[in-house]
Amino acid sequence: MRDDVRSTGKRPRDAFTDMMASIPKKFKCSDQQTDIVLQVPSSQSVRRQLSRHRAERCVPVPDPCSIPDIMRQTLRSREADDESPYKNEP
Numbered sequence: 001m002r003d004d005v006r007s008t009g010k011r012p013r014d015a016f017t018d019m020m021a022s023i024p025k026k027f028k029c030s031d032q033q034t035d036i037v038l039q040v041p042s043s044q045s046v047r048r049q050l051s052r053h054r055a056e057r058c059v060p061v062p063d064p065c066s067i068p069d070i071m072r073q074t075l076r077s078r079e080a081d082d083e084s085p086y087k088n089e090p
Contacts, residue, residue: 001046005053009075012050016043 001015010018020040027033070078077089 001050002053005050006056009054012047012054013043015050016046 001019004010004018005012005015020037023033023036027036072090074086074089076086080086080089
C-alpha cells in the first residue's frame with residue numbers, strides 16, 4: 001500500500017480499499033482470507049501513515065491564492081524527458 005500511495009499519489013482510503021479487494025484474488029481459500037482480514041489493521045489506524053507517504057508525492061498548497069511555480073505544472077510534465085511532448089505542460 002505504501003509504495004502504491006507514494007508512486008501514484010492515490011488517496012489512502014482508495015489504497016486501503018484496493019488492498020482489501022485484492023485479498024480474494026490472492027488467496028482462494030476462505031480460511032486464509034479470514035485469517036488475513038483478521039490480521040490487517042483497520043483503515044483508521046493506517047490512514048495517518050499513508051497520508052504521510054502521500055504527502056511526499058503531493059505537495060500541499062499553503063495559500064490557494066498564491067500558487068507556487070512547481071504547482072503550475074502537471075506531475076507528468078515534471079517527470080517528462082526533454083524530448084517529450086508533455087515537457088512544460090501547464
